[in-house]
Amino acid sequence: MTVQKLVIGNWKMNGSIAQLRAFADVALRDVRGCEAALCVPHPLLHAAQAVFGATRLRWGAQDCSAEEEGAFTGEVSARMIRELGARYVIVGHSERRAGHGETDGQIAAKAQRALAAGLTPIVCIGENAEERDGEQTAVVLRRQLLQLMRVLGRTLASVVLAYEPLWAIGSGNTAAPGLIDDTHGAIADMLAFHAGLSAHTVRILYGGSVHPRNAGAIMTSSLVSGVLVGGASLEPTDFMEIWKAATRCSAIAPQRLAPITATSRG
Numbered sequence: 318m319t320v321q322k323l324v325i326g327n328w329k330m331n332g333s334i335a336q337l338r339a340f341a342d343v344a345l346r347d348v349r350g351c352e353a354a355l356c357v358p359h360p361l362l363h364a365a366q367a368v369f370g371a372t373r374l375r376w377g378a379q380d381c382s383a384e385e386e387g388a389f390t391g392e393v394s395a396r397m398i399r400e401l402g403a404r405y406v407i408v409g410h411s412e413r414r415a416g417h418g419e420t421d422g423q424i425a426a427k428a429q430r431a432l433a434a435g436l437t438p439i440v441c442i443g444e445n446a447e448e449r450d451g452e453q454t455a456v457v458l459r460r461q462l463l464q465l466m467r468v469l470g471r472t473l474a475s476v477v478l479a480y481e482p483l484w485a486i487g488s489g490n491t492a493a494p495g496l497i498d499d500t501h502g503a504i505a506d507m508l509a510f511h512a513g514l515s516a517h518t519v520r521i522l523y524g525g526s527v528h529p530r531n532a533g534a535i536m537t538s539s540l541v542s543g544v545l546v547g548g549a550s551l552e553p554t555d556f557m558e559i560w561k562a563a564t565r566c567s568a569i570a571p572q573r574l575a576p577i578t579a580t581s582r583g
Contacts, residue, residue, distance in 0.1 A: 326550025
């Protein structure tokens with residue numbers, strides 16, 4: 318069984334039309350095998366549709382409303398995003414949880430709305446440093462996943478999960494490969510136990526200071542379905558190197574990994 322990796326770039330509040338064109342030029346010259354997408358700010362979605370249409374590079378948004386339409390000033394609906402040819406939308410990023418107070422329930426509702434609009438939601442989950450040091454990683458992940466399971470039911474199989482240890486995001490300190498393996502294994506076990514979803518039914522990405530030098534090692538694990546890339550996704554050459562690494566790792570045979578334990582936190 319071939320495991321196709323997925324690479325998602327999160328531009329956050331960065332980027333320009335000129336930058337999108339630079340990415341399109343690189344993507345046209347250097348086609349890769351696995352799927353990759355850039356999630357850009359909402360004002361750049363139309364330009365992404367225009368410049369990426371002839372490439373293998375897909376595009377998406379960084380958030381969507383939990384509402385379908387109506388008097389919600391400043392909000393952007395999943396349907397609007399889909400009409401611009403987007404395939405993905407990130408929901409529940411740690412910066413949205415912390416800075417905007419988004420709850421597990423709101424994030425699940427956004428994921429549900431995205432699925433109904435024909436988008437694939439990339440739902441971010443993860444623990445902070447205090448929770449990690451208090452050996453609460455499994456508790457936090459279970460809480461975040463259970464609400465998602467209650468709202469989505471079996472449609473959870475159409476979601477992409479992104480494990481983001483908050484203490485690694487933007488810090489330059491990537492989680493150790495053993496810790497990533499253990500945590501992704503634990504997430505897969507939770508999905509199997511609580512939702513009846515077998516391994517590899519739901520893709521689980523890793524996000525947290527991913528760059529060209531460590532991407533290959535991270536994606537060697539069969540339960541790491543790909544990566545969610547922050548700062549390195551802003552540079553075409555860096556992003557392409559990660560895309561190449563994902564393509565090389567896409568033929569690894571699947572295997573089960575041990576669940577997370579208190580002694581494997583790293």
